[in-house]
Amino acid sequence: MAEQHPIEGLMGTTMQKIKEMVDVNTIIGDPVTTPDGTTIIPVSKVSFGFASGGSDLPTQNPKQTFGGGGGAGITIQPLAFLVVHEGEVKLLQLATSSNTAEKIVNTVPDVIDKISDAIAKNKAEKAAPREHRAPASEKQA
Numbered sequence: 001m002a003e004q005h006p007i008e009g010l011m012g013t014t015m016q017k018i019k020e021m022v023d024v025n026t027i028i029g030d031p032v033t034t035p036d037g038t039t040i041i042p043v044s045k046v047s048f049g050f051a052s053g054g055s056d057l058p059t060q061n062p063k064q065t066f067g068g069g070g071g072a073g074i075t076i077q078p079l080a081f082l083v084v085h086e087g088e089v090k091l092l093q094l095a096t097s098s099n100t101a102e103k104i105v106n107t108v109p110d111v112i113d114k115i116s117d118a119i120a121k122n123k124a125e126k127a128a129p130r131e132h133r134a135p136a137s138e139k140q141a
Helices: 006-021 100-127
Strands: 040-058 064-085 088-093
Touching: 006 040, 006 064
Parallel strands: none
Antiparallel strands: 040 064, 064 088
């Protein structure tokens, strides 16, 4: 079995530390339930960068000499909260976007809700018993 190069151990350790810091609960946070039964779930954006490098140093000694380093940077930005109350789910965004495409995508759930409500109201009106009205010729003056 070939001996592992020191850069592999350096990169492995750095990646393991990143995995320890960032997990699924960092992006979709743990739910919090309020006394009235509302559940709030935080949603965040996680960005990270990673770099490592090294070099074998020339030496008279037959033993391998290596110098290297690695690092990472992570940012966590809260984006929104999912609020679940009485069977309804709402997305509460912390910041609005100036990007037109994102604005359109963000309005889709509200538009769908309004269309669904209108359809349900229309069905309810059609299903409601209608009053029988006598034709105008049967009405007495």
